[in-house]
Amino acid sequence: MSTAADTYTPTDRTVPTRSRNRASYDKALVHSILDEAYVCHLGFVRDGAPVVLPTLFARVGDSLYVHGSTGSRPLRAAGDGVAAPGLPVCLTVTHVDGLVLARSAFHHSLNYRSVVVLGTAHQVTDPVELRIALDALVDHVVPGRSADSRPANAKELAATAVIRLDLDEVSAKVRTGGPNDDAEDLGLPHWSGVVPVRGGYGTPVPADDLDPAIALPAYLTAL
Amino acid sequence: MSTAADTYTPTDRTVPTRSRNRASYDKALVHSILDEAYVCHLGFVRDGAPVVLPTLFARVGDSLYVHGSTGSRPLRAAGDGVAAPGLPVCLTVTHVDGLVLARSAFHHSLNYRSVVVLGTAHQVTDPVELRIALDALVDHVVPGRSADSRPANAKELAATAVIRLDLDEVSAKVRTGGPNDDAEDLGLPHWSGVVPVRGGYGTPVPADDLDPAIALPAYLTAL
Secondary structure (H helix, E strand, O other): OOOOOOEOOOOOOOOOOOOHHHEEOEHHHHHHHHHHOOEEEEEEEEOOEEEEEEEEEEEEOOEEEEEEEOOOHHHHHOOOOOOOOOEEEEEEEEEEEEEEEOOEHHHOEEEEEEEEEEEEEEEOOOHHHHHHHHHHHHHHHOOOOHHHOEOOOHHHHHHEEEEEEEOOEEEEEEEOOOOOOOHHHOOOOOOOEEEEEEEEEOOOEEOOOOOOOOOOOHHHHOO | OOOOOOEOOOOOOOOOOOOHHHEEOEHHHHHHHHHOOOEEEEEEEEOOEEEEEEEEEEEEOOEEEEEEEOOOHHHHHOOOOOOOOOEEEEEEEEEEEEEEEOOEHHHOEEEEEEEEEEEEEEEOOOHHHHHHHHHHHHHHHOOOOHHHOEOOOHHHHHHEEEEEEEOOEEEEEEEOOOOOOOHHHOOOOOOOEEEEEEEEEOOOEEOOOOOOOOOOOHHHHOO
8 A cells, every 4th residue: 555655645544624724644644643643543333333442553564453352342343354354443642742822712722733534444364473473562552562562372372462553544634833812912911832742661570480590681671 | 411320331332352351330439540641532434435524522410511613613513402413423542551562573562541432422502501611611621720721702602612422321441461472582681571661741931922920730740
């Protein structure tokens, strides 16, 4: 599903009804937003009603892989990837970068970067692709970790389901900058500006049963 | 829709198919997870396909309010709240608290707290309820801010749509603790434990046009 183009082609479904100036179809931007996250919100339809579940994902080229149990609802619905029609999904990733405080309540906003991917998910059945996807899922959370853990064995592979969603109908939406107050509000006595939102990691906590001789690996101090 | 009970009543749709021991219907827990967030992922069905959009929300008692423009798709679909049937939605909130690194790739996990709310959203039309909801939406992001900004005027109110989703069919899901490695993996030489995920705020950045005489308010230094 990948193309040589630098942008995804907008569709009726990926052109927003408002704030169109915030929308982007740039592949590099979309990929950077996706790669900075490891949890997405996956939406699907069950008995006619929407369901949204948080779940791990990883990107490999122009495909996203979503991890789950073979017993989970969306993965069972996605079928075996060959005979089954697949599962229509919407996969959304959001980063909040700042709280935008305007003088007026109305112009309060958030600085954010989000990606919305629409498409049909299929279960991965090829064993080589499944291995690649599982490594990517681990390395997407902690780069370098898949090489420093025991790979899945046959029993574990059988209990793991991964679905693939190709990046095809995709859009990003980004807001940056300060508040957009109306001119007549600029003299109001309210503090106005942006509060940056920061993410980060605390000090790693070893497992209770970890051999004290095992030092914290470099890929964790680098996080 | 609120009841005196301390828990929400589980339904077929809110009992997970897996990891049932992580599910909770405790109201205090659900409320604490919701109140710590201000961005949710709202799912709805458009032309038979799922759509998931990040959006601001706030809780007032046993109701959630979601903010948007009167021109936005989900808010138009929710209708006028009286004659319209409303919009079936799924509102999901997720906090990631830690990366769980097991010796085996298979047992890698996340510590998280999530809430999934199922129901039908209706547009808020009562002007008093709309004011309460708008104040709550601002104060949910920055407690105390609604009192220190210009309230919406009539024109802004007309351009703002808020939908209400009552907390009725609700579940929380929580994972805590360290990795659950298999006994035969405990001797493997891989570091194992939890990397805490931290959120926080950076130093507020004043608007370019902010009067330097306006000091940073206490509710922002307290964030």
